[in-house]
Each structure stands twice: as structure tokens, then as C-alpha cells.
Amino acid sequence: MSKNNGSSRAYRIFSIVVLILLALLFLFPLYWILTGALKPPAAINSPTPQWWPKEFTLRNFQALFSRRSAPLFQLGSLSGPTVPGAIRWLINTVFMAVMAMILTCLTAAMAGYALAKKRFTGRFILFSLIVAAMALPKQVILIPLIREMSSLGLYDNIWAVIFPTVGWPFGVFLMKQFAEGIPGEMLEAARIDGAGEAMTFTNIVYPMIKPGVGALAIFTFISSWNDYFMQLIMLTSSNNLTISLGIATMQAENSTDYGLIMAGAALAAVPIIIVFLIFQKYFTKGITMGAVKG
Amino acid sequence: MTKTMSPRLRRQENISGYLFLLPSLVFFLGFVIYPMAMCIWTSFTDANMNSNTADRFIGFANYVELWQDPVFLKALVNTIIIVVVSVPVVCIFSLWVASAIYRMKEGPLSFFRVVFYLPVVTGSVAVTVVWKWMYNNYYGIFNYLLKGAGVIDKNINWLGDPKYALACIIIILLTTSVGQPIVLYVSALSNVDQSLVEAAEVDGATNTQVFWRIKWPQIMPTTLYILIITTINSFQCFALIQLLTSGGPNYATETVMYYIYYTAFKLYRFGYGNAMGVILAIFIAALSAVQFRLAKED
DSSP states (O other), X not given: OGGGXXXXXXXXXXXXXXXXXXXXXXXXXXXXXXXXHTSOHHHHTOSSOOXXXXXXXXXXXXXXXXXXXXXXXXXXXXXXXXXXXXXXXXXXXXXXXXXXXXXXXXXXXXXXXXXXXXXXXXXXXXHHHHHHHHHXXXXXXXXXXXXXXXXXXXXXXTXXXXXXXXXXXXXXXXXXXXXXXXXXXXXXXXXXXXXXXXXXXXXXXXXXHHHHHHHHHHHHHHHHXXXXXHHHHHOOSGGGOOHHHHHHHHHHHSTTOHHHHHHXXXXXXXXXXXXXXXXXXXXXXXXXXXXXXX | OOSSOOHHHHHHXXXXXXXXXXXXXXXXXXXXXXXXXXHHHHTTBOOBSOSSSOOOBOTTHHHHHHTTOHHHHHHHHHHHHHHHHHHHHHHHHHHHHHHHHTTSOHHHHHHHHHHHHHHHHHOXXXXXXXXXXXXXTTTOHHHHHHHHTTSOSSOOOGGGOTTTHHHHHHHHXXXXXXXXXXXXXXXXHHTSOHHHHHHHHHTTOOHHHHIIIIIHHHTHHHHHHHHHHHHHHHHTOOHHHHXXXXXXXXXXXXXXXXXXXXXXXXXXXXXXXXXXHHHHHHHHHHHHHHHHHHHHHO
């Protein structure tokens, strides 16, 4: 060991320097969004970049919020107070991500438990189907999905984005991994004590897979928020857009007003980054547990 | 649980098992399996926008047409280039970063993990629009920096030039692809059996030897998983193309995924688009199978 101490020390310093440089490169786009959103047009449309804004302005956000307005929400004939369109997009996005998260966690926790602990007929076939579906790209089914949603009357409706997200079998797979860890004796004991299936699930199974549910919840929330593709193919009318889709549409309309577009990008990215930073630990766990071992 | 079950217990297990599965199955069968089946079926029909006429079965006509469609062939070549470049780069880059950070203390470790994951969380739209600005012909920082360094002498229209457009897309794709592999490698490397590593070090093995002989075989399953998810991700590269180049200039950045979208939304040829979807799925399945075999042989 002692003979290569010098070179290994030099390598460690080298690798830390490279890591820090890479980290700066990876942080730069976000920095450029946030500072760009606060720069006046003169600074944005200058061939010489202003690395740090000389002058801060909120006019990009004012422009973003003074674009077309929309009701805050619509429930049947009832509609909320009028707000800037971007706020409506944000509300739509939160609704979509929360619903996808709740439905996914609920259905996947139950299904994962059944797959891990119940010895029902067809269990192997079903599990193979789930793994096979996971290995296929979900985007290739876009055309059949659009037609299916149209015939269900859900096209251009936020539920058309939510349902396929809930159907994606990753959550079931993840929950199965967690539920495998429940000792069979505990379930046996509950049965002997006369606990029904529902009670066993809520009192014994759920507390044991709770960390997994947490991981799945945050994972689903973030991936649903950012699933631009599904949002793009399903939603069309201005009031129904999500924030990502709204910014993309805005970009197509005023492709040169980078200040406005950066303000929109900041509005789309900052909330989800904050959520990510808060629940980062659960998230990492979800990714690692979901990986197929062996 | 008991291996042999009485018929009564078995029936009970069946009923309760399927009751727990039911809610999930409704969504899985309804919005994943059913569309997949429809994708295969309609690829053999002339399905289009007109919902009044039933889809007419036309056999393999769509598939035959695909191989004579220059845009599809160009899209296929571009997609393969994206996969062939990005998969090895993502794997090597993330393995290097992970091995450099996995023994750090919790604080710096989390910091680096978060930083490399950030482009994924930021979302494809926000990431893409800021890169579009950075690549811009007049106001972009790349032209400014490269001109300042003397690499180029006049501004380059990065996304508008067929020579550079695909490379520009791949660079963005790379920054949004390494987050998850790094998290996975960090976890795999910290689970490597430490006693084996120590034993080898006592025997005088160098760091390189320890890595290839002991760590590499143990992280093989993770590598395989990363290869497969990165392959699927690269094949699905879409948002970047739709927002930056729409497949242009002159089909230089056309990918299969973007062409499927274009066929569905601009040409309204659903059957034809689905045939492409089936081909894409077959490609991905075949590649995953090959990677699986190679990894198993190692």
C-alpha cells in the first residue's frame, strides 16, 4: 500500500477537481435559467453574456403572468376566480401529479403485496407480463392510447395523462420487492388471530412497506410532473395544459423572447426541484430498490 | 407459507389475491396491455383519422413500405447513432463519478448525487429551452466562448447545421441521462463485499486489479440494468428533438420516436405509425437480450 500512496493521493486530488468542475457544468443550465429569468432584454439579447446580471428585473415574470388568463379551476359549471394562465397550468400540474401519486401508491401497494405473498393461480404469468411490459418503451403505444382516450371521451382531459401513469407496472414491481420482506409468520399469526384480509393489510402489511410507499410516492410525483411526452399527446386546449406543456407552447409562439421563456422554465422547474431536495433520500431509495437484482 | 394447501384455503388465496390485484390490473390491462395489443393489431391495418370507416386489414403492407421510406431509414440510422454513442458514454461516465464519490461522507456524497440528478428533475422542457438559448446563433454562450478561445472564427448555427445538430442533441441527452446510473452505481459499489477487497489489498493487489477482479463482477447486475435502461431512454429520445429541431435540418435529427409522433399528428397515418412502434419495440427487446447474454457470459 505504502508504495503507491503518493500517486493515489495525486489521483484523489485530481478526481475531486474534475468532479467539482463537472458539478459546475451540470449546475450551469439551472443557473442560466434562474438568472436569465431576472435579466432585462438588453442583457439577454446581447452577444456578450452577462455571467452575473448587472441589473435585476421582474418584467419577465410580469410578462408571463399578464399573458392570457384562465379560471383557477373548473368543476362542471362551477369555475374559480380568474388567474394568469401560467398559474392555472401550475394548478393542473399539481393536480395531475398528486392524483397519479395517490392512485399509483394505493393500487401498487395492494398489488405488490398480493404478488409477493399470495399464492394464487396465474401468479407467475402475471408477474412475467409485468416485467416484460416494463422492458418495453411506453412511448410506442402513443397512437393506440390516443384513440382509446378519444373513444372514452377523455382526450384533452388531465385524466388521460393520469391513467396510463397509474397503469405503468414499475410501482407494482417496486412494491413487490418491499413486500417480499414481510415475514410469513406475521401474516400467519394475524390469520390465526382472526384478522380479516383488509385488517391484515392495513395493520400489518402497510406499516412494513411504508418506506417503499414513500419512495414510490415521490418517484411517481416527480416523473409524472416531468412526463412531457404524455402531456403533449393528450392535452390540447390552453386551459388544460400543464406547466411544461404551457412553456413549450409559449416557446413555439415567441421563440426569441428568451427572458420570458426562462421565467416560464423557472416556474416549471423550481417547485419540482424543491420537492426533490426535500424528499431526496426516499427518492434515491426508490431508484435503487427498483433496479432488478441479478 | 405452507406448501400444500387445502382446496378451501387455495380458493381463499385465489379470491383474496385477485381482489388485491384488481384495482392495479384495471389500469395495467386497460392502459398498458390493451394499447400494446392494439398497437400490434393496427400495424397490420390502414387505420387513420377517419373513425367512421373500420380499419382495413392490409397484411404486411405497412412494414414493406417502411423499408422503402427514406425518412424512416434516416430516422433509424440517427436513432442507432444516438444509442451507440450515448450508452457507453453514460455507463463509463457514471461509473467513474460513482467510484469517485461513493466513499465520501454523507454530505458531499448527497451533494454530488443531487447535482448530477438535477437535469432530470428540472424537466425536459426547462432543460431544453435553456440549451436552445445556449446554442443560439447570436446570443448563445457557446459561440461566445469558442470564439473567445479561438476555436471558431465565425458564429455557428449549431442546431441549424446538419453537421452539428445531432451531436448537439446527444450532448443534452447525456446530461439528462447520467443521474440515475450514478445513484445505482453508488449503491452497488457500497454493497461490494469489503472483506474480499481487504484480502486482495493484503495480498498486494493494485487498485486497478481490485477493481477489475473483485468490484467489477459484483456490480455486473447493476451494469446490466443500467445498459438496458439507458438503451430504452436513448431510443425514446423525443422531447429534445420536438422542441429544438423538429427532426431537421433536412432530417439530420429525425429519430424513430419523433417520426412516429409526426406520422400520427401530421400525417394521421395511425397504422403506419404503429408499424414503426412495433419495429422500435423489437429493436429494443433484441438489444436488451443481447446485452443480457453478453453480461451473463462475462
